[in-house]
Amino acid sequence: MLPEYFDYHIRSRVVAGPGVASALGNELRRFERKRAFIVTDKVVGQLGFLDRVKKSLADAELDLVGVFDEVPPNSEFGVVMRGAAACRAARGDILIAIGGGSVIDTAKGMNVVLSLGGDYIDYQGFGLIERQLGPLVAIPTTAGTGSEVTAYAVIRDDATKSKQTIVSNHLAADLAVLDPELTLSLPPSLTASTGLDALTHAVEAYLSTNWRPISDGIALHACGIIVRWLPVAVDDGANLEARYEMLVAACEAGMAFSSAMVGCVHALAHTLGGLYEVPHGLANAVLLAPGMEYNLPVAEARLADLARAFGLKPTGDQARDARAAIDFVRGLLPRVKLPTRLRDLKVPEGELALVAETACLDAAIYTNPREAVAEELLEVLKKVY
Amino acid sequence: MATFKDAAEVYQCVGGFFKTVTDHPEMGEKIGASGLIIQFVYSEPDSIITVDAKNPPPKGSFFRIIEGPCDLKPDVKMTMTADIAHRFWFGKVNLVQALAKGDMKAQGPIPSILKLLPAIKPAYTLYPEYLKKIGKADKVI
Missing domain, CATH: 3.40.50.1970 (Rossmann fold)
Structure with a gap:
């Protein structure tokens, strides 16, 4: 509808x-x-x-x-x-x-x-x-x-x-x-973290409560391009085709979230950037799969759509496809040699509650598909620490 | 046709409602704790309501309400028609969409504005009850 x-x-x-x-x-x-x-x-x-x-x-x-x-x-x-x-x-x-x-x-x-x-x-x-x-x-x-x-x-x-x-x-x-x-001269680590930033824009735009049909199409297209070409760009920085595809996909993801906005992953990443100067792309990378998982109870159908956009074969079971999308993103991090835990980003473990509470006040949280509660976000953060 | 015929009616309905929640145990306390001065600038008809949670409130209240122009410098200024404000307090306005459509403008730190949204949810049921209580049931939508 x-x-x-x-x-x-x-x-x-x-x-x-x-x-x-x-x-x-x-x-x-x-x-x-x-x-x-x-x-x-x-x-x-x-x-x-x-x-x-x-x-x-x-x-x-x-x-x-x-x-x-x-x-x-x-x-x-x-x-x-x-x-x-x-x-x-x-x-x-x-x-x-x-x-x-x-x-x-x-x-x-x-x-x-x-x-x-x-x-x-x-x-x-x-x-x-x-x-x-x-x-x-x-x-x-x-x-x-x-x-x-x-x-x-x-x-x-x-x-x-x-x-x-x-x-x-x-x-x-x-x-x-x-x-x-x-x-072309971007080092692999920066290529990977900025690429995950773009993927987070596309994924969160698609899951946003502020979705619109036009941003949906652009977001799904960007997702497909990024998961295909990001590993290539990380492995072979001189690959002009991979760089071209990534640059266009990042622009598309920007077009998608500019209207549809983002969600809890960005709210948490903004908080980590504000409090501890954690690079935005890295924070998004580590938090994307946990954020998708947090939204699973209210966004199963859209997560299943993302699985298809990632090139995963539909199983006919929406719940399974949604879970596959999350697992795919989780698996992408080691593939592009990015950290997978918050502790790797030097976030103080004792301040996770502060991060969760502050993220609930971030503008991005307003369009998250699941109404975010600080206590629940804290559990997300603890799990990925 | 506008919901309110003049500024006095805005103050009676919206301003009066704001005053009833200054001592609300849940909403009032959270708004008071924000420490913000939030100004609502309405048009059609022109009217201004300021929520002052920065300066000491009257005894028994968590914040104070000022109707009409005042010298306080707001931390957050929300601009909209009085009709949109009326609909907002019924929970019938999606804030993001209203901002995107230009039905509302928000000046100031967006997080401070969003911080209060969960706190004011009880208002969506209290506002219609208040309108009925003051004999304005015709305004209930």
Whole structure:
């Protein structure tokens, strides 16, 4: 049965292909801007990716007026404000984000502050941005967050040790550039954890109470691609086809969860990131199968659908298929050489109750298919510790 | 046609209901413990109700209610029509969908808003009872 109401919105134009980052002249010319400002991190700068983008800027007759490369792995409010100040000082009129989710989310936050004024924290909330922001181009260098196309910016608040979210359809990049050549140098561990992040987006979007038919189709497709190509990309990082498939699937997963939202796995991962700076992809990886299992009593049919999306042969027994989907995800972690226990992520065992309680206050928990209770999440955490 | 004819009726129905739960042993205590100032800004008709759980409440209450504009700086501001607010207190509004549709806007830390949702569930049965009690049974949906 279709939901009583649904909306689905994607504002980003997506271009994809090997080498596309250095051939963006025509794409960038459409914005009719003159002064490009790049947002990135130190690692991306060292890898020489900026040179590829500089070629595109030259083709589009855009001046590069500044580079802000101070974005840390878990960006925070102050970084957003410093980046915005740097861009304002350089009089940049188009933002180009090159990096992982932290870089792209920082650029989104900067775009809000630059376009609307004030402080980043003023826009914390849902639906507060009511007009078009300045142009933003996002070039992901990991195949994970899908942030290039999502309506979210998640930034850490150091004062409260929590991740805070801005939600607006205006946040997504105007142009998302998927160039698999930029992901070739990702080490196997990062390839695996970011890939599991993408898989978690797709799985939780499909299980969400906020599912919609369009996100369902995209999420299931992304699941199939990720489970097929992630092990290949981990084993053979130079495999361009695997990198390409993963980058597109991560973008699809972003398109799915941007409207459908996520659930308890993300609520717990946000909490672990906020309290202990556990990398988001790793936290999602370790918690995905336990989170699916937690939702099994209320989401058996959808979990069985996921089994089919993973390429598992239907048995004719829905309960068995649902269980097979969970076991498949659990088995994927050692296959891509990721840790399987929370203790491996250096989460203090004595603070699991705090993690469970805090996760119940995370926005992601609201669309989890099973109404989450702290005591029950604590049992999930203990089991996977 | 709007549910409420003027701001006075919003304050009588919604504001009055809020006041009845300031000493509710379950809801009141949880809202009071939030330590937040939550402001509901309604349109059609224009009206404002502020829940102040930050400053000391009146004796016997867990928080206080202020009707109309006030100088308090809210931690969370929820903006909607009075009709949506009315439907919300019957448990007939899906918050996420209302936010996605633009029927509601939420300013402030989203976790703080969500934190209170489980706490206010008893309101969904208490609000209709309150409306009947004050002679507004025609507003029950």
